[in-house]
Amino acid sequence: MENEIINVKNLSFNYGNSPVLENVDFSVYQGDFVGLVGENGSGKSTLIKLIAGMEERFEGSIKLFEKDIKTIRKSGYIGFVPQKANAFNTDFPATVEEIVGLNVYQGIAFPWTKRLERHKKVERALELVGMQNYSKSMIGRLSGGQQQRVFIARALAGSPQVLLMDEPTVGIDAKSQEAVYCLLARLNQRLGITIVMVTHDIAAVTWHANKLALLNNGNIRMLDPEKDTDREYISKEYGYNFDPNSVRHNCSNCEKWGETI
Amino acid sequence: MQQLRKMGGNDLIPEILQYSFMQKALIVGLLIAIITPLIGLTVVLKRLSMIGDSLSHTSLAGVAAGLVIGVNPVLGAIVFAIIAAFAIERVRKIFKSYSEIAIAIIMSTGIGLAGILSSYVKNMADFNSFLFGSIVATSNLEIILVFVLGILVVAAVVILYRELMYIAFDEECAALAGIPVGGVNFLFTILTAVTVSVSARTVGTLVVSSLLVLPVASAMQVSKSYKATTFISVIYAVIATMTGLIVSFYGDLRPGGTIVLIAVFMLILSIGYGKVIRKE
Numbered sequence: 296m297e298n299e300i301i302n303v304k305n306l307s308f309n310y311g312n313s314p315v316l317e318n319v320d321f322s323v324y325q326g327d328f329v330g331l332v333g334e335n336g337s338g339k340s341t342l343i344k345l346i347a348g349m350e351e352r353f354e355g356s357i358k359l360f361e362k363d364i365k366t367i368r369k370s371g372y373i374g375f376v377p378q379k380a381n382a383f384n385t386d387f388p389a390t391v392e393e394i395v396g397l398n399v400y401q402g403i404a405f406p407w408t409k410r411l412e413r414h415k416k417v418e419r420a421l422e423l424v425g426m427q428n429y430s431k432s433m434i435g436r437l438s439g440g441q442q443q444r445v446f447i448a449r450a451l452a453g454s455p456q457v458l459l460m461d462e463p464t465v466g467i468d469a470k471s472q473e474a475v476y477c478l479l480a481r482l483n484q485r486l487g488i489t490i491v492m493v494t495h496d497i498a499a500v501t502w503h504a505n506k507l508a509l510l511n512n513g514n515i516r517m518l519d520p521e522k523d524t525d526r527e528y529i530s531k532e533y534g535y536n537f538d539p540n541s542v543r544h545n546c547s548n549c550e551k552w553g554e555t556i
Numbered sequence: 557m558q559q560l561r562k563m564g565g566n567d568l569i570p571e572i573l574q575y576s577f578m579q580k581a582l583i584v585g586l587l588i589a590i591i592t593p594l595i596g597l598t599v600v601l602k603r604l605s606m607i608g609d610s611l612s613h614t615s616l617a618g619v620a621a622g623l624v625i626g627v628n629p630v631l632g633a634i635v636f637a638i639i640a641a642f643a644i645e646r647v648r649k650i651f652k653s654y655s656e657i658a659i660a661i662i663m664s665t666g667i668g669l670a671g672i673l674s675s676y677v678k679n680m681a682d683f684n685s686f687l688f689g690s691i692v693a694t695s696n697l698e699i700i701l702v703f704v705l706g707i708l709v710v711a712a713v714v715i716l717y718r719e720l721m722y723i724a725f726d727e728e729c730a731a732l733a734g735i736p737v738g739g740v741n742f743l744f745t746i747l748t749a750v751t752v753s754v755s756a757r758t759v760g761t762l763v764v765s766s767l768l769v770l771p772v773a774s775a776m777q778v779s780k781s782y783k784a785t786t787f788i789s790v791i792y793a794v795i796a797t798m799t800g801l802i803v804s805f806y807g808d809l810r811p812g813g814t815i816v817l818i819a820v821f822m823l824i825l826s827i828g829y830g831k832v833i834r835k836e
Contacts, residue, residue, distance in 0.1 A: 389782040
């Protein structure tokens with residue numbers, strides 16, 4: 296039996312008087328790579344933030360590892376990667392290792408507590424995303440793709456069991472986008488990290504994720520990109536036609552990043 | 557200051573150190589120069605650079621209220637500054653996309669209140685000493701107050717080093733990482749308010765916000781990490797304050813204004829140096 300990591304039941308959420316999500320049911324299992332797609336304003340980012348526990352005004356229930364999201368300590372379970380575009384101030388005077396180090400330990404502690412251990416965790420997280428040579432670089436001086444890899448490393452530094460990502464490939468070039476997908480697929484397939492990713496890029500996510508969650512009019516529909524009927528539905532709804540000769544993502548084809556995974 | 561300088565001397569000790577008022581000014585100046593950038597770093601990175609102005613002007617209203625009702629004006633300044641700091645946080649949540657509006661609203665309220673309350677103050681010399689500061693007339697009690705505040709601020713910044721950095725960088729992810737964002741912000745708001753009101757008593761309301769922002773802005777031009785920015789901003793503030801006090805003593809200038817202008821000069825040099833090292 297699959298191990299359920301996220302369980303959302305009868306979830307409803309309103310912005311003022313406008314309903315955004317209505318009675319949404321949604322489950323994510325260990326090892327899933329879920330692409331959460333939908334039109335602008337469909338509530339994708341709201342749903343991912345609700346699951347991350349960033350918003351507590353909702354009706355229904357959200358459980359993470361069978362515990363109520365409102366009571367669980369999220370750190371150690373969830374790694375969150377925000378949209379790069381509005382995530383930070385590029386003039387922030389911090390190095391890559393300082394940013395990644397923010398997530399290494401939990402609780403209030405002196406800066407020198409377990410310094411060596413923290414340094415090793417930062418190094419490992421940067422290695423996972425192929426950014427180990429940039430540890431002393433200022434975060435604002437990196438390219439968009441590199442910055443996004445640093446944010447993924449920051450999330451990984453907390454040793455999460457599930458990565459929640461809000462459009463992590465927005466604002467970065469196509470080559471870097473593919474590399475981010477490739478990295479995520481490796482993290483998912485080789486390290487077993489469960490991933491839920493909000494995206495507009497249905498083509499890319501279909502070839503990397505093993506499930507698609509389509510959010511429409513406040514409701515969610517789960518699809519399996521490998522099923523013909525579901526692919527037909529995606530073609531009909533999104534106008535994206537799958538090339539039957541294409542192959543799904545295979546980590547052994549990946550190059551460049553994430554060689555250490 | 558010229559009249560004070562006419563009092564006595566010893567050739568072996570530099571003239572500036574022969575006067576107890578200048579010894580106290582240098583001690584309190586050093587302490588404030590350490591405290592203000594430590595608070596200022598988070599203030600600047602949270603894009604609240606004008607908060608010092610807002611709080612210092614509101615603390616003036618507290619000074620006036622204290623003088624009117626016969627309570628210690630420093631206490632009045634601290635209470636008003638704390639109320640103003642929380643009011644800013646509250647108004648910021650109403651105008652989420654325009655957080656600087658909160659600072660303008662509270663500053664206007666503070667100036668308005670200070671203006672009205674000051675008209676009831678009998679001894680205006682007392683009130684004016686808060687406006688322009690009185691670093692060369694610092695009492696022993698004020699030195700103790702600044703010293704205690706300094707210990708509290710340094711301890712908070714060291715213990716909450718990661719927390720303050722994470723909140724300034726990304727408040728949402730900081731909460732997700734288990735940081736008690738509300739509690740840390742609450743403590744930081746109180747520390748900011750107390751720092752501004754106590755520092756305003758010695759360096760003046762017009763100078764305190766400059767000391768919060770200018771050393772940090774200068775350090776950001778030349779530093780290559782958050783840690784370096786923290787240390788360099790303190791070093792800059794100490795250099796500006798000490799040089800300002802020495803120059804004002806020998807040049808018979810107002811200490812507050814001299815300190816600010818030296819800090820501005822250091823910022824200009826840092827911008828130039830920053831451009832050079834970025835090209836390299």
